[in-house]
């Protein structure tokens with residue numbers, strides 16, 4: 001499903017990913033763990049083309065996203081990414097946050113996108129927030145809306161970058177439950193996390209990263 | 221004791237109205253053009269490639285660091301040397317639009333720069349392209365922040381438009397100046413002129429305030 005071959009990435013002269021080779025099977029859940037600054041976020045951003053690689057190749061299914069001919073916007077719409085800080089769009093309602101990309105990128109009809117938003121919000125128990133603005137949500141609610149926003153693009157893969165580290169314990173649980181229910185549905189996921197218990201409970205595989213290299217992968 | 225003579229103003233009134241119309245026309249068209257120029261420049265500088273960044277940075281610096289009057293004369297006197305002959309009003313509009321556009325782009329840029337890179341990444345991460353990201357995510361947030369300084373730019377434009385009288389445009393400043401020197405009635409004409417400009421700019425201040433209140437009422441931007 002996701003294959004990285006000898007991937008190297010730099011910010012200017014700083015080498016952030018060194019010779020990374022990984023294969024992530026369809027439907028599997030990978031937890032990515034490692035010290036701060038080791039390149040975890042960069043790893044995720046490379047997978048959906050937000051950070052360009054210096055060398056090596058990345059495949060999503062059979063499409064090489066590192067090839068010049070690939071339409072990165074399409075790839076990004078198939079690979080959802082959820083950030084630590086939620087990054088909801090503050091000037092748009094929850095509904096607009098969710099329907100914007102399906103309508104603008106995939107050309108979905110507005111009514112269809114709104115129906116989708118309603119059904120996804122129902123799943124995370126936030127339907128009553130549909131007309132609220134992001135600032136009116138708690139952290140846990142905002143992060144679940146951010147997850148729904150990504151899911152509305154009906155991605156093949158979901159990437160999570162420390163989705164719970166900005167949240168207090170109770171809200172953390174809400175968000176982890178949402179991720180777990182996605183896992184049950186067979187979504188392929190890569191989750192950067194510090195929640196070791198969550199990693200052991202949900203992940204099929206735990207990858208340790210250090211200084212831009214993959215140390216080891218444990219089958220869980 | 222100076223005797224205020226209202227009659228000279230009444231006599232000049234039809235000319236003044238004509239002048240006001242020209243000033244209004246020039247300011248109105250230039251405002252729209254300047255805003256569009258500002259948009260193109262800020263998009264190119266913040267989202268464009270290295271070449272367009274360098275080009276438009278140089279452009280803004282050139283415009284900001286040279287007098288508007290010289291820019292007016294370049295359009296009015298220098299372009300004809302290259303076979304481009306334009307009506308003085310058109311020359312005025314072009315110079316004013318470019319000059320104000322450069323300033324507006326700086327105001328907009330400060331707004332755009334205050335929106336975090338994370339908003340950009342979230343938008344691109346969802347598959348929006350650069351233009352969509354700018355148009356739907358970055359710009360709507362940026363504009364809310366910069367409405368007051370943006371309003372000042374439009375007010376400056378109206379005031380700066382008085383310089384077109386140097387290139388043979390009979391705008392309201394020209395009429396006032398002519399009235400003042402012809403009749404030797406400086407006080408009457410210049411005070412009237414000041415009031416007329418205050419009226420025109422006050423109109424902009426009103427619009428700007430109502431936009432500000434509108435967005436404040438929405439109040440959904442952190």
Ligand SMILES: Nc1ncnc2c1ncn2[C@@H]1O[C@H](COP(=O)(O)OP(=O)(O)OP(=O)(O)O)[C@@H](O)[C@H]1O
Pocket residue numbers: 011012014016034035036037038039040041042043
């Ligand atoms: N936009 C950037 N420009 C330059 N350097 C960057 C940029 N983003 C990250 N870095 C650097 O790259 C390295 C890896 O960053 P990355 O964010 O991938 O680490 P991380 O493992 O996600 O860390 P954390 O656990 O703190 O989130 C760090 O040294 C960081 O300082």
Ligand SMILES: [Mg+2]
Pocket residue numbers: 040041042161
């Ligand atoms: Mg990180």
